[in-house]
Structure formats: C-alpha cells, structure tokens
Amino acid sequence: MIGAVDIGGTKLAVGIVDENGAVLSKMEAPTGPDSTYASGLENMIAMLRQTARTAGGEIIGIGIGSTGPVDPSTGEFGEVDFLPEWRHKNPVHDLAKEFGVQVALENDGDAGALGEAGWGAAKNKARLIYVTVGTGIGGGIILDGRLYRGVGGAHPEVGHQVIDPSGPLCSCGFHGCWEALATGPAMESWFQSQLPTSEPHDRHLSAKQICHLATKGDPLACQAVERESNYLGLGLANLINLFTPDVIVLAGSVMKSAALFLEGIRTTISRGCRFVPFEKTELALASLGDDANLIGAARVWRHRFGRAGKITSQS
C-alpha cells in the first residue's frame, strides 16, 4: 500500500492507494496562507497513520503531489505563494525519517499527469500532455513513458504560454497568458464585464453557473462558452503543434463542463495545426475522478521507485 499526500493551498488530503490505483481510505484537513509547516507535517503524519490503520495494511512508500514550486530532486519547497510558511521546508526528508520508507514528491500537475498515464485515461500511451483548467491552468508532460523535466529539473508551465499579448495582465508578468484568459475566474470576469451597466451587478456567476445558463440558451452565457472554447482550443493547438502527443488529458473544474467546449476546441484546432497530424491527437477527459490528486501522488512514488520500491530512475 502506498501512502499518498496531496498538498494544496486550501486543503491537505492524505490517503492509502493500492497497487492498482484504488484509494482504500482517505482523510483531509484544511490549509491556508497562515498554515504552519509544523502543524501541516503533524497532520500528514497523523492522517497517514490513521488511513493506513483503516485500510488495514502497511505503507511501503509515500508519494506527494504538491502546489508548487517544489524541487522534486531534493523534496524541498520553493517560493510557494499559497503556503508561505512552508517555504524551504522538506516533507520528503521529514516523512522518510518518520516512516522509514522512501518518499517522492512532484508538482501537482506532474502528479496528475503520472496518475492518468499510469492508472487513468492515458494508460499505455507513450506521449501525453495533462492539462488541468480550474482557477489556474497547470499540467504535466510525459514523453516515452517518463515525466518530462526541463533544465535543472524545472517544471514547464503550460498555463503561461501567451495566447493574446493584448489580453489581461497575468501574475507572471506577461499579458494574455492562457491562464489569464481561459480559467474559470477569467470566464467569470469576462461575463461580468459584458453585463449592461444599467443592470444591477448582482449577477456575479461562477463559471459553473455560466455553463449551466449556456445549456439553457442564455445568449451572453453562450458567447462566454464560445470564447472559452476558442481560448482553450488555441492553447491546446499550440501544445499539439509543439509536441504532437498521442493524447491530451483534460482535467480540472472547468473541464467538468467539457461537453460544452469540445466541439469549439476541435474547430479551433482544425483551423490551424495543418502541418501536424492533429486529428491523431486524442482529446481525453481525465478519468480518475475526485480522487485524482491522491492517485497521482501515489503514482509519483511508483514512477520514482517502481513496484518493489527500487529506484528505477532519479531523473
């Protein structure tokens, strides 16, 4: 049984995952900008012990997927925005010491990619790109079955490809990144900005509500969906042009409404991409459901250390 830890800006989830990627037991605790690392570590340890007891087995290794930036080679947190108190702390070192097992950590986008590649929608696919669209856009790239890493082990940021330089300012410094245009909040603020000024602004709707309105035929909501589909399609078209992957796995809260976007996405992709066999790249929806982050975290350990806990690759 693999111990799985998912560290996010609002919650810490812990679970026990078996050799087939099934979650046997799980628990969670809240996190926030004020969460200290000491209390987080204490929670991780207590929840790992409790979930292992519930599942009735022994933890042979621990995998962690975390909000970033993190250094997968050392296990140390970088300048994490969401959890400032956790900067430069090292849960890999601390959990290995506590449990006496090997521990591996990856950025949560990479963990998601590994989960879908190993036990999900992209099983047996050699080249895949995992894209998660929610309050941000993140992802991970798997080439020839291995997690792609950049220089110095860096994690590529698919969400910060520029889609429209005249677009809104992004947190990274550029204007019009994919993340500034195609996330749930981007869709919400565009919708809000299009409401007539005479109309009272009590119509602040979530992306999910806008999608629901679109299914009822609301013209502005339909426009928002069309705009979203186009931006999603442009970003995906760039990934297809650059990588020509076997499959792109779509995950995240916005993709729960994927049925509304897929046709528009495909139309946008087919408008360009004519120098690559874009029609061979499958667009698949993530298949691991609500436990995807925990399953991905477990897969982080499997990818690093293999079935028997033996090191198969350090890179």
Ligand SMILES: [Zn+2]
């Ligand atoms: Zn950006």
